[in-house]
Amino acid sequence: xxxxxxxxxxxxxxxxxxxxxxxxxxxxxxxxxxxxxxxxxxxxxxxxxxxxxxxxxxxxxxxxxxxxxxxxxxxxxxxxxxxxxxxxxxxxxxxxxxxxxxxxxxxxxxxxxxxxxxxxxxxxxxxxxxxxxxxxxxxxxxxxxxxxxxxxxxxxxxxxxxxxx
Amino acid sequence: xxxxxxxxxxxxxxxxxxxxxxxxxxxxxxxxxxxxxxxxxxxxxxxxxxxxxxxxxxxxxxxxxxxxxxxxxxxxxxxxxxxxxxxxxxxxxxxxxxxxxxxxxxxxxxxxxxxxxxxxxxxxxxxxxxxxxxxxxxxxxxxxxxxxxxxxxxxxxxxxxxxxxxxxxxxxxxxxxxxxxxxxxxxxxxxxxxxxxxxxxxxxxxxxxxxxxxxxxxxxxxxxxxxxxxxxxxxxxxxxxxxxxxxxxxxxxxxxxxxxxxxxxxxxxxxxxxxxxxxxxxxxxxxxxxxxxxxxxxxxxxxxxxxxxxxxxxxxxxxxxxxxxxxxxxxxxxxxxxxxxx
Numbered sequence: 001x002x003x004x005x006x007x008x009x010x011x012x013x014x015x016x017x018x019x020x021x022x023x024x025x026x027x028x029x030x031x032x033x034x035x036x037x038x039x040x041x042x043x044x045x046x047x048x049x050x051x052x053x054x055x056x057x058x059x060x061x062x063x064x065x066x067x068x069x070x071x072x073x074x075x076x077x078x079x080x081x082x083x084x085x086x087x088x089x090x091x092x093x094x095x096x097x098x099x100x101x102x103x104x105x106x107x108x109x110x111x112x113x114x115x116x117x118x119x120x121x122x123x124x125x126x127x128x129x130x131x132x133x134x135x136x137x138x139x140x141x142x143x144x145x146x147x148x149x150x151x152x153x154x155x156x157x158x159x160x161x162x163x164x165x
Numbered sequence: 166x167x168x169x170x171x172x173x174x175x176x177x178x179x180x181x182x183x184x185x186x187x188x189x190x191x192x193x194x195x196x197x198x199x200x201x202x203x204x205x206x207x208x209x210x211x212x213x214x215x216x217x218x219x220x221x222x223x224x225x226x227x228x229x230x231x232x233x234x235x236x237x238x239x240x241x242x243x244x245x246x247x248x249x250x251x252x253x254x255x256x257x258x259x260x261x262x263x264x265x266x267x268x269x270x271x272x273x274x275x276x277x278x279x280x281x282x283x284x285x286x287x288x289x290x291x292x293x294x295x296x297x298x299x300x301x302x303x304x305x306x307x308x309x310x311x312x313x314x315x316x317x318x319x320x321x322x323x324x325x326x327x328x329x330x331x332x333x334x335x336x337x338x339x340x341x342x343x344x345x346x347x348x349x350x351x352x353x354x355x356x357x358x359x360x361x362x363x364x365x366x367x368x369x370x371x372x373x374x375x376x377x378x379x380x381x382x383x384x385x386x387x388x389x390x391x392x393x394x395x396x397x398x399x400x401x402x403x404x405x406x407x408x409x410x411x412x413x414x415x416x417x418x419x420x421x422x423x424x425x426x427x428x429x430x431x432x433x434x435x436x437x438x439x440x441x442x443x444x445x446x447x448x449x450x451x452x453x454x455x456x457x458x459x460x461x462x463x464x465x466x467x468x469x470x471x472x473x474x475x476x477x478x479x480x481x482x483x484x485x486x487x488x489x490x491x492x493x494x495x496x497x498x499x500x501x502x503x504x505x506x507x
Contacts, residue, residue: 122219123194130194131218150207152214159216 051082051089054104057136058165060091063102070161072096085114087139096154098144105137115139133159194219198238199266200283202229202246211248215265228322233268240272241319242280245328252281254331257344258309259301262290271306275317278347279333293341296334302341 053059060077067074077093080101084090087103087110094100101118105111115132118141122130129144129152140162142155149155196219203210204225212220217236224230229241240261244252256279261272263284274282279298286292291303335346 119194119219123221126221127194127219128221129212129214129218130220131214131216133216147207150203150212151210152212152218155218156214156216159214 051079054088054106054137057104058138060089060102060104060138063135063138063140063162063165064091064093066165067095067158067161070157070164072158072161074100077102085117085139086110087114095142095158097148098142098154098158100158101141101143103139103141105139107137111137111139115141129155131155131159133162135162135165194221195223196236198233198236199263200243200248200250201237201239202241202243202248209247211243211246213250226322228318231268231272231316233272238266238268238272240274240316242276242323242328242330243283244281245323245326248283251283251285253283253285254298254333255280255282256296256298256300256333256335256338257342257346258305258313259286259292259299259344260290260303260306260309262286262292271308273305273309273312273316275313275319276323277320277345279331281331291341293339295339296337298331298333300339300342301344302339305343 064074064077072095074095075093077091080090080092080103082088082090082103085103087105090101090103092099092101103114105114111134115134118132118139119130122143125143125145127143127145128147129142129149131142133140133142140159142158144155196217197212197214198217199215201212201224203212204222206225207220207222212218224237224239227237229239230237231240232238243250255274255276257277258273258275261268261274263282264287265284274280286299291301292299293302294300338346
Protein backbone atom coordinates (compact mmCIF):
# COMPACT_ATOMS: atom_id res chain seq x y z
CA UNK A 1 0.00 0.00 0.00
CA UNK A 2 2.79 2.31 0.94
CA UNK A 3 4.64 1.40 -2.22
CA UNK A 4 1.61 2.20 -4.36
CA UNK A 5 1.12 5.60 -2.81
CA UNK A 6 4.80 6.32 -3.33
CA UNK A 7 4.48 5.42 -7.02
CA UNK A 8 1.40 7.59 -7.40
CA UNK A 9 3.02 10.59 -5.79
CA UNK A 10 6.16 10.09 -7.90
CA UNK A 11 4.08 10.01 -11.07
CA UNK A 12 2.14 13.09 -10.02
CA UNK A 13 5.36 14.92 -9.37
CA UNK A 14 6.67 13.95 -12.81
CA UNK A 15 3.46 15.20 -14.41
CA UNK A 16 3.76 18.48 -12.61
CA UNK A 17 7.41 18.86 -13.58
CA UNK A 18 6.81 18.13 -17.26
CA UNK A 19 3.78 20.41 -17.36
CA UNK A 20 5.85 23.24 -15.98
CA UNK A 21 8.68 22.47 -18.37
CA UNK A 22 6.41 22.40 -21.40
CA UNK A 23 4.68 25.57 -20.28
CA UNK A 24 8.00 27.36 -20.29
CA UNK A 25 8.71 26.56 -23.91
CA UNK A 26 5.33 27.48 -25.32
CA UNK A 27 4.06 30.96 -25.50
CA UNK A 28 0.76 30.90 -27.28
CA UNK A 29 -0.34 34.40 -28.04
CA UNK A 30 2.55 36.06 -26.25
CA UNK A 31 5.81 37.07 -27.82
CA UNK A 32 8.55 34.49 -27.67
CA UNK A 33 11.45 35.52 -25.45
CA UNK A 34 14.44 36.82 -27.32
CA UNK A 35 16.10 33.74 -28.82
CA UNK A 36 19.46 35.39 -28.94
CA UNK A 37 20.62 36.84 -25.65
CA UNK A 38 22.82 39.90 -25.90
CA UNK A 39 26.45 39.24 -25.07
CA UNK A 40 27.11 39.91 -21.43
CA UNK A 41 29.80 42.38 -20.54
CA UNK A 42 32.47 41.24 -18.08
CA UNK A 43 31.09 43.47 -15.39
CA UNK A 44 27.53 42.16 -15.58
CA UNK A 45 24.48 42.51 -17.86
CA UNK A 46 24.99 44.43 -21.08
CA UNK A 47 23.33 47.80 -21.18
CA UNK A 48 20.38 47.92 -23.56
CA UNK A 49 21.49 49.08 -26.98
CA UNK A 50 19.15 51.28 -28.96
CA UNK A 51 18.33 49.79 -32.35
CA UNK A 52 20.45 51.40 -35.02
CA UNK A 53 20.66 51.06 -38.76
CA UNK A 54 23.53 49.06 -40.17
CA UNK A 55 25.78 50.79 -42.63
CA UNK A 56 26.49 49.10 -45.94
CA UNK A 57 23.18 47.30 -46.28
CA UNK A 58 19.82 48.58 -47.54
CA UNK A 59 17.97 50.34 -44.75
CA UNK A 60 14.41 49.43 -43.92
CA UNK A 61 13.04 52.86 -44.89
CA UNK A 62 14.68 52.53 -48.30
CA UNK A 63 13.14 49.09 -48.74
CA UNK A 64 9.69 50.33 -47.79
CA UNK A 65 10.02 53.27 -50.14
CA UNK A 66 11.18 50.93 -52.92
CA UNK A 67 8.18 48.65 -52.43
CA UNK A 68 5.90 51.64 -52.72
CA UNK A 69 7.62 52.69 -55.93
CA UNK A 70 7.04 49.20 -57.31
CA UNK A 71 3.31 49.71 -56.97
CA UNK A 72 2.87 47.77 -53.73
CA UNK A 73 1.12 49.02 -50.60
CA UNK A 74 3.42 48.93 -47.58
CA UNK A 75 1.60 50.20 -44.51
CA UNK A 76 1.84 50.35 -40.75
CA UNK A 77 5.58 49.80 -40.51
CA UNK A 78 6.89 50.37 -37.02
CA UNK A 79 10.03 49.43 -35.16
CA UNK A 80 10.22 45.90 -33.83
CA UNK A 81 12.51 44.32 -31.28
CA UNK A 82 15.63 43.40 -33.27
CA UNK A 83 17.20 41.36 -30.48
CA UNK A 84 14.53 38.72 -30.98
CA UNK A 85 16.27 37.75 -34.21
CA UNK A 86 19.76 38.88 -33.37
CA UNK A 87 19.37 41.85 -35.72
CA UNK A 88 20.44 45.44 -35.28
CA UNK A 89 17.30 47.06 -36.61
CA UNK A 90 13.86 45.72 -37.51
CA UNK A 91 10.57 47.10 -38.68
CA UNK A 92 7.40 45.23 -39.34
CA UNK A 93 4.15 46.09 -41.02
CA UNK A 94 2.05 44.89 -43.92
CA UNK A 95 2.59 44.92 -47.65
CA UNK A 96 -0.61 44.43 -49.61
CA UNK A 97 -2.14 43.10 -46.40
CA UNK A 98 0.58 40.52 -45.88
CA UNK A 99 2.70 40.66 -42.76
CA UNK A 100 6.21 41.72 -43.66
CA UNK A 101 9.29 42.33 -41.55
CA UNK A 102 12.52 43.94 -42.66
CA UNK A 103 15.63 43.54 -40.51
CA UNK A 104 19.18 44.78 -40.83
CA UNK A 105 21.95 42.55 -39.54
CA UNK A 106 25.52 43.29 -38.61
CA UNK A 107 26.93 40.41 -40.66
CA UNK A 108 26.09 37.36 -42.70
CA UNK A 109 26.29 34.93 -39.80
CA UNK A 110 23.80 36.80 -37.68
CA UNK A 111 21.56 37.11 -40.72
CA UNK A 112 21.67 33.35 -41.26
CA UNK A 113 20.84 32.78 -37.58
CA UNK A 114 18.05 35.34 -37.72
CA UNK A 115 16.61 33.68 -40.79
CA UNK A 116 16.57 30.34 -39.00
CA UNK A 117 14.89 31.86 -35.96
CA UNK A 118 12.20 33.41 -38.15
CA UNK A 119 11.56 30.08 -39.88
CA UNK A 120 11.41 28.26 -36.55
CA UNK A 121 8.94 30.78 -35.28
CA UNK A 122 6.77 30.28 -38.35
CA UNK A 123 6.80 26.57 -37.69
CA UNK A 124 5.64 27.06 -34.12
CA UNK A 125 2.97 29.52 -35.17
CA UNK A 126 1.73 27.34 -38.04
CA UNK A 127 2.18 30.07 -40.62
CA UNK A 128 0.58 29.02 -43.91
CA UNK A 129 3.28 30.50 -46.12
CA UNK A 130 6.58 32.10 -45.25
CA UNK A 131 9.29 33.51 -47.45
CA UNK A 132 12.61 35.09 -46.64
CA UNK A 133 14.72 37.05 -49.04
CA UNK A 134 17.92 38.90 -48.45
CA UNK A 135 19.74 41.80 -49.96
CA UNK A 136 23.14 42.49 -48.51
CA UNK A 137 22.69 42.02 -44.77
CA UNK A 138 19.05 43.03 -44.91
CA UNK A 139 16.45 40.34 -44.50
CA UNK A 140 12.86 40.52 -45.58
CA UNK A 141 10.51 38.00 -43.99
CA UNK A 142 6.99 37.65 -45.33
CA UNK A 143 4.49 35.61 -43.38
CA UNK A 144 1.04 34.82 -44.64
CA UNK A 145 -0.56 33.62 -41.45
CA UNK A 146 -4.16 33.74 -42.54
CA UNK A 147 -3.65 32.29 -45.99
CA UNK A 148 -4.64 35.56 -47.65
CA UNK A 149 -2.48 34.85 -50.65
CA UNK A 150 -3.17 31.18 -51.40
CA UNK A 151 -1.46 31.10 -54.77
CA UNK A 152 1.47 33.20 -53.59
CA UNK A 153 1.24 35.71 -56.40
CA UNK A 154 1.30 38.73 -54.10
CA UNK A 155 4.16 37.30 -52.09
CA UNK A 156 6.08 36.68 -55.27
CA UNK A 157 5.49 40.28 -56.31
CA UNK A 158 6.84 41.54 -52.98
CA UNK A 159 9.93 39.34 -53.22
CA UNK A 160 10.58 40.35 -56.82
CA UNK A 161 10.27 44.04 -55.95
CA UNK A 162 12.61 43.57 -52.99
CA UNK A 163 15.20 41.79 -55.10
CA UNK A 164 15.13 44.51 -57.71
CA UNK A 165 15.88 47.28 -55.22
CA UNK B 166 10.57 -0.72 -4.74
CA UNK B 167 11.57 -2.04 -8.14
CA UNK B 168 7.94 -1.96 -9.14
CA UNK B 169 7.67 1.67 -8.11
CA UNK B 170 10.67 2.67 -10.19
CA UNK B 171 9.32 0.78 -13.19
CA UNK B 172 5.95 2.52 -12.98
CA UNK B 173 7.54 5.92 -12.58
CA UNK B 174 9.90 5.35 -15.50
CA UNK B 175 7.08 4.22 -17.76
CA UNK B 176 5.02 7.26 -16.82
CA UNK B 177 7.92 9.59 -17.52
CA UNK B 178 8.63 7.94 -20.87
CA UNK B 179 4.98 8.22 -21.87
CA UNK B 180 4.82 11.88 -20.98
CA UNK B 181 8.01 12.67 -22.87
CA UNK B 182 6.80 10.83 -25.97
CA UNK B 183 3.49 12.71 -25.94
CA UNK B 184 5.15 16.07 -25.37
CA UNK B 185 7.87 15.44 -27.92
CA UNK B 186 5.36 14.41 -30.56
CA UNK B 187 3.21 17.44 -29.93
CA UNK B 188 6.19 19.75 -30.15
CA UNK B 189 7.42 18.16 -33.37
CA UNK B 190 4.00 18.43 -34.98
CA UNK B 191 3.70 21.99 -33.84
CA UNK B 192 7.01 23.08 -35.32
CA UNK B 193 6.70 21.38 -38.67
CA UNK B 194 7.24 23.37 -41.83
CA UNK B 195 7.73 22.02 -45.31
CA UNK B 196 10.39 23.71 -47.39
CA UNK B 197 9.71 24.23 -51.09
CA UNK B 198 12.27 25.30 -53.60
CA UNK B 199 10.03 26.90 -56.19
CA UNK B 200 6.52 26.80 -57.66
CA UNK B 201 4.38 23.75 -56.99
CA UNK B 202 0.82 22.42 -57.00
CA UNK B 203 -1.30 22.97 -53.94
CA UNK B 204 -3.02 20.06 -52.26
CA UNK B 205 -6.77 19.97 -52.42
CA UNK B 206 -7.08 20.53 -48.68
CA UNK B 207 -5.33 23.86 -49.14
CA UNK B 208 -7.63 24.94 -51.89
CA UNK B 209 -6.15 23.27 -54.93
CA UNK B 210 -4.47 25.27 -57.69
CA UNK B 211 -0.89 26.35 -57.80
CA UNK B 212 1.60 28.22 -55.66
CA UNK B 213 3.52 30.66 -57.85
CA UNK B 214 6.27 31.55 -55.40
CA UNK B 215 9.42 30.91 -57.39
CA UNK B 216 11.92 31.34 -54.58
CA UNK B 217 12.54 29.06 -51.59
CA UNK B 218 9.65 29.26 -49.14
CA UNK B 219 7.89 27.30 -46.45
CA UNK B 220 4.36 26.11 -45.97
CA UNK B 221 2.59 24.42 -43.12
CA UNK B 222 1.67 21.53 -45.38
CA UNK B 223 3.53 18.75 -47.15
CA UNK B 224 3.19 17.95 -50.85
CA UNK B 225 0.16 15.88 -51.71
CA UNK B 226 2.25 13.53 -53.84
CA UNK B 227 5.98 13.27 -53.32
CA UNK B 228 6.43 11.45 -56.59
CA UNK B 229 6.21 14.83 -58.29
CA UNK B 230 9.08 16.23 -56.29
CA UNK B 231 12.76 15.85 -55.65
CA UNK B 232 14.18 16.62 -52.29
CA UNK B 233 17.14 18.88 -52.77
CA UNK B 234 18.90 20.19 -49.68
CA UNK B 235 15.81 19.51 -47.61
CA UNK B 236 13.54 21.37 -50.01
CA UNK B 237 10.84 19.96 -52.22
CA UNK B 238 11.42 20.80 -55.85
CA UNK B 239 8.51 20.15 -58.20
CA UNK B 240 9.70 18.35 -61.34
CA UNK B 241 6.38 17.52 -62.98
CA UNK B 242 4.19 19.07 -65.62
CA UNK B 243 2.47 22.00 -63.94
CA UNK B 244 -0.33 22.31 -66.47
CA UNK B 245 -2.15 19.38 -64.90
CA UNK B 246 -2.72 21.52 -61.81
CA UNK B 247 -4.46 24.62 -63.08
CA UNK B 248 -1.12 26.30 -63.62
CA UNK B 249 -1.27 29.50 -65.64
CA UNK B 250 1.99 30.96 -66.77
CA UNK B 251 4.77 30.44 -69.24
CA UNK B 252 4.89 26.88 -70.52
CA UNK B 253 7.31 25.16 -72.85
CA UNK B 254 6.80 21.84 -74.56
CA UNK B 255 9.21 18.98 -74.00
CA UNK B 256 9.28 15.44 -75.24
CA UNK B 257 10.60 12.58 -73.17
CA UNK B 258 13.10 12.46 -70.35
CA UNK B 259 15.57 15.29 -70.06
CA UNK B 260 17.75 17.06 -67.56
CA UNK B 261 16.00 19.69 -65.49
CA UNK B 262 17.35 22.96 -66.78
CA UNK B 263 15.59 25.64 -64.83
CA UNK B 264 18.07 28.48 -64.93
CA UNK B 265 16.96 30.09 -61.68
CA UNK B 266 17.26 26.90 -59.65
CA UNK B 267 20.65 25.47 -58.80
CA UNK B 268 20.27 21.79 -58.08
CA UNK B 269 23.87 20.77 -57.58
CA UNK B 270 24.16 17.60 -59.62
CA UNK B 271 22.20 16.49 -62.66
CA UNK B 272 18.50 16.09 -61.97
CA UNK B 273 16.32 14.47 -64.61
CA UNK B 274 12.68 14.78 -65.51
CA UNK B 275 11.45 11.26 -66.23
CA UNK B 276 8.11 12.20 -67.72
CA UNK B 277 7.47 10.20 -70.84
CA UNK B 278 6.01 11.66 -74.00
CA UNK B 279 4.92 15.24 -74.49
CA UNK B 280 4.70 17.45 -71.46
CA UNK B 281 5.18 21.01 -70.30
CA UNK B 282 7.47 22.82 -67.94
CA UNK B 283 7.52 26.46 -66.99
CA UNK B 284 11.14 26.85 -67.99
CA UNK B 285 12.81 27.05 -71.35
CA UNK B 286 16.10 25.26 -71.88
CA UNK B 287 19.01 27.67 -71.95
CA UNK B 288 20.80 27.92 -75.31
CA UNK B 289 23.85 26.08 -74.03
CA UNK B 290 21.80 23.04 -72.99
CA UNK B 291 21.67 20.20 -75.51
CA UNK B 292 18.10 20.44 -76.63
CA UNK B 293 16.63 20.59 -80.09
CA UNK B 294 13.29 22.16 -80.78
CA UNK B 295 11.45 20.00 -83.31
CA UNK B 296 7.89 19.13 -84.05
CA UNK B 297 6.61 21.46 -81.39
CA UNK B 298 8.77 20.41 -78.46
CA UNK B 299 12.21 20.43 -76.99
CA UNK B 300 14.01 17.10 -77.21
CA UNK B 301 17.09 16.35 -75.19
CA UNK B 302 19.81 15.26 -77.61
CA UNK B 303 22.73 15.06 -75.23
CA UNK B 304 24.00 11.97 -73.49
CA UNK B 305 22.36 10.94 -70.27
CA UNK B 306 24.56 10.97 -67.23
CA UNK B 307 24.93 7.58 -65.48
CA UNK B 308 22.82 9.01 -62.67
CA UNK B 309 19.90 9.13 -65.09
CA UNK B 310 19.91 5.34 -65.37
CA UNK B 311 20.65 4.82 -61.69
CA UNK B 312 17.76 6.97 -60.55
CA UNK B 313 15.28 6.01 -63.23
CA UNK B 314 13.69 3.12 -61.28
CA UNK B 315 13.12 5.44 -58.37
CA UNK B 316 11.88 8.53 -60.16
CA UNK B 317 10.10 7.20 -63.24
CA UNK B 318 7.13 6.69 -60.91
CA UNK B 319 6.26 10.27 -61.72
CA UNK B 320 4.49 8.79 -64.75
CA UNK B 321 2.30 6.76 -62.43
CA UNK B 322 1.32 9.94 -60.67
CA UNK B 323 0.18 11.44 -63.97
CA UNK B 324 -1.57 8.32 -65.20
CA UNK B 325 -4.97 9.14 -63.67
CA UNK B 326 -4.73 12.82 -64.55
CA UNK B 327 -6.60 13.93 -67.59
CA UNK B 328 -5.31 17.16 -68.99
CA UNK B 329 -4.09 18.67 -72.21
CA UNK B 330 -0.64 17.68 -73.28
CA UNK B 331 1.30 19.53 -75.94
CA UNK B 332 0.95 18.55 -79.57
CA UNK B 333 4.21 17.06 -80.69
CA UNK B 334 5.09 15.67 -84.08
CA UNK B 335 7.23 12.68 -83.30
CA UNK B 336 8.01 12.03 -86.97
CA UNK B 337 10.63 14.71 -86.78
CA UNK B 338 12.24 13.47 -83.60
CA UNK B 339 15.88 14.45 -83.68
CA UNK B 340 18.20 11.50 -84.34
CA UNK B 341 20.18 12.41 -81.27
CA UNK B 342 17.22 11.83 -78.99
CA UNK B 343 17.97 8.77 -76.89
CA UNK B 344 14.81 8.59 -74.90
CA UNK B 345 11.58 6.72 -75.41
CA UNK B 346 9.00 7.70 -77.96
CA UNK B 347 5.61 6.98 -76.57
CA UNK B 348 2.90 6.94 -79.20
CA UNK B 349 0.12 7.67 -76.78
CA UNK B 350 0.65 7.88 -73.11
CA UNK B 351 -1.57 6.72 -70.34
CA UNK B 352 -4.29 9.04 -69.30
CA UNK B 353 -3.96 11.27 -72.31
CA UNK B 354 -7.08 12.58 -73.83
CA UNK B 355 -7.85 15.21 -76.35
CA UNK B 356 -5.20 17.07 -78.17
CA UNK B 357 -2.19 14.92 -77.63
CA UNK B 358 -1.77 14.47 -81.33
CA UNK B 359 1.18 12.48 -82.39
CA UNK B 360 2.56 11.63 -85.77
CA UNK B 361 4.20 8.59 -87.22
CA UNK B 362 7.07 7.29 -85.21
CA UNK B 363 10.36 7.62 -86.92
CA UNK B 364 12.53 4.83 -85.81
CA UNK B 365 16.14 5.61 -85.46
CA UNK B 366 18.95 3.93 -83.69
CA UNK B 367 18.54 4.00 -79.99
CA UNK B 368 14.93 5.08 -80.08
CA UNK B 369 12.42 2.86 -78.46
CA UNK B 370 8.82 3.18 -79.41
CA UNK B 371 6.51 2.15 -76.70
CA UNK B 372 3.22 0.65 -77.64
CA UNK B 373 0.20 2.70 -76.81
CA UNK B 374 -2.09 1.02 -74.36
CA UNK B 375 -5.20 0.05 -76.32
CA UNK B 376 -7.78 1.93 -74.22
CA UNK B 377 -6.00 5.20 -74.71
CA UNK B 378 -5.96 5.10 -78.47
CA UNK B 379 -9.71 4.87 -78.68
CA UNK B 380 -10.06 8.49 -77.86
CA UNK B 381 -10.03 11.14 -80.53
CA UNK B 382 -6.39 11.46 -81.16
CA UNK B 383 -5.22 11.70 -84.72
CA UNK B 384 -2.38 9.32 -85.24
CA UNK B 385 -0.77 8.64 -88.56
CA UNK B 386 1.82 6.03 -89.09
CA UNK B 387 3.60 6.64 -92.34
CA UNK B 388 1.96 7.53 -95.63
CA UNK B 389 2.06 10.96 -97.12
CA UNK B 390 0.53 13.32 -96.47
CA UNK B 391 -0.53 12.75 -92.95
CA UNK B 392 -4.10 13.43 -92.10
CA UNK B 393 -5.28 14.48 -88.75
CA UNK B 394 -8.50 12.61 -88.53
CA UNK B 395 -10.05 13.43 -85.24
CA UNK B 396 -8.99 15.91 -82.74
CA UNK B 397 -10.95 16.71 -79.69
CA UNK B 398 -10.33 20.01 -78.05
CA UNK B 399 -11.98 19.74 -74.72
CA UNK B 400 -9.95 20.80 -71.79
CA UNK B 401 -10.02 18.55 -68.82
CA UNK B 402 -9.64 19.19 -65.20
CA UNK B 403 -7.34 17.34 -62.91
CA UNK B 404 -9.28 16.44 -59.84
CA UNK B 405 -8.25 15.05 -56.56
CA UNK B 406 -8.75 11.48 -55.59
CA UNK B 407 -11.25 11.09 -52.88
CA UNK B 408 -9.66 9.61 -49.84
CA UNK B 409 -12.54 9.42 -47.43
CA UNK B 410 -12.31 12.98 -46.35
CA UNK B 411 -8.67 12.92 -45.42
CA UNK B 412 -7.62 14.65 -48.60
CA UNK B 413 -4.13 13.43 -48.23
CA UNK B 414 -4.16 11.63 -51.47
CA UNK B 415 -3.61 12.55 -55.02
CA UNK B 416 -5.83 13.87 -57.75
CA UNK B 417 -8.68 11.62 -58.35
CA UNK B 418 -10.78 10.13 -61.00
CA UNK B 419 -14.13 8.81 -60.07
CA UNK B 420 -14.60 5.18 -60.69
CA UNK B 421 -12.37 2.77 -62.44
CA UNK B 422 -14.06 2.63 -65.77
CA UNK B 423 -12.08 4.25 -68.49
CA UNK B 424 -15.01 6.25 -69.77
CA UNK B 425 -15.41 7.86 -66.38
CA UNK B 426 -12.58 10.11 -67.29
CA UNK B 427 -14.05 11.23 -70.56
CA UNK B 428 -15.71 14.56 -70.11
CA UNK B 429 -16.31 15.60 -73.68
CA UNK B 430 -18.47 14.21 -76.41
CA UNK B 431 -19.35 10.54 -76.34
CA UNK B 432 -16.34 8.39 -76.81
CA UNK B 433 -15.77 7.13 -80.32
CA UNK B 434 -16.38 3.47 -80.82
CA UNK B 435 -13.48 1.20 -80.52
CA UNK B 436 -11.53 1.10 -83.73
CA UNK B 437 -12.66 4.42 -85.06
CA UNK B 438 -10.17 6.50 -83.18
CA UNK B 439 -6.99 4.68 -83.92
CA UNK B 440 -5.85 5.69 -87.35
CA UNK B 441 -2.54 4.01 -87.57
CA UNK B 442 -1.05 0.63 -87.43
CA UNK B 443 -2.20 -1.77 -84.79
CA UNK B 444 -0.18 -1.65 -81.65
CA UNK B 445 2.37 -4.38 -81.18
CA UNK B 446 1.46 -7.42 -79.24
CA UNK B 447 0.85 -6.90 -75.59
CA UNK B 448 3.45 -9.47 -74.74
CA UNK B 449 6.31 -7.51 -76.19
CA UNK B 450 5.18 -4.16 -74.96
CA UNK B 451 7.34 -2.29 -77.40
CA UNK B 452 8.78 -2.66 -80.83
CA UNK B 453 12.02 -1.47 -82.18
CA UNK B 454 11.62 -1.73 -85.89
CA UNK B 455 9.76 0.34 -88.39
CA UNK B 456 6.09 0.75 -87.86
CA UNK B 457 4.17 -2.10 -89.43
CA UNK B 458 2.00 -1.14 -92.39
CA UNK B 459 -1.54 -0.48 -91.45
CA UNK B 460 -4.18 -3.01 -92.07
CA UNK B 461 -6.29 -2.01 -95.05
CA UNK B 462 -9.24 -3.76 -93.60
CA UNK B 463 -9.28 -1.70 -90.49
CA UNK B 464 -10.81 1.25 -92.20
CA UNK B 465 -8.68 3.54 -90.16
CA UNK B 466 -5.88 4.13 -92.62
CA UNK B 467 -6.09 7.44 -94.39
CA UNK B 468 -2.88 7.62 -96.32
CA UNK B 469 -0.98 5.61 -98.88
CA UNK B 470 0.75 2.51 -97.80
CA UNK B 471 4.36 2.98 -96.99
CA UNK B 472 6.91 1.62 -99.43
CA UNK B 473 7.90 -1.98 -98.87
CA UNK B 474 11.39 -1.07 -97.85
CA UNK B 475 9.95 0.64 -94.89
CA UNK B 476 11.37 3.67 -93.32
CA UNK B 477 8.80 5.97 -94.87
CA UNK B 478 8.98 9.20 -93.08
CA UNK B 479 6.25 11.14 -94.74
CA UNK B 480 6.53 14.69 -95.84
CA UNK B 481 8.46 16.82 -93.53
CA UNK B 482 6.19 18.31 -90.98
CA UNK B 483 6.05 22.05 -90.83
CA UNK B 484 8.41 23.48 -88.30
CA UNK B 485 7.06 25.88 -85.81
CA UNK B 486 7.56 29.46 -86.78
CA UNK B 487 9.02 30.21 -83.42
CA UNK B 488 12.55 28.97 -83.17
CA UNK B 489 12.89 29.69 -79.52
CA UNK B 490 10.32 27.22 -78.40
CA UNK B 491 6.67 27.05 -77.78
CA UNK B 492 5.68 29.46 -75.14
CA UNK B 493 1.98 29.37 -74.71
CA UNK B 494 -0.10 32.00 -73.21
CA UNK B 495 -3.33 30.79 -74.65
CA UNK B 496 -3.79 27.17 -75.36
CA UNK B 497 -6.53 27.45 -77.90
CA UNK B 498 -4.76 30.12 -79.83
CA UNK B 499 -1.53 28.25 -80.03
CA UNK B 500 -2.66 24.74 -80.16
CA UNK B 501 -2.20 24.44 -83.89
CA UNK B 502 1.53 24.69 -83.69
CA UNK B 503 3.83 21.82 -84.07
CA UNK B 504 1.57 19.07 -85.32
CA UNK B 505 0.85 18.06 -88.83
CA UNK B 506 -1.72 19.97 -90.78
CA UNK B 507 -3.33 19.48 -94.06
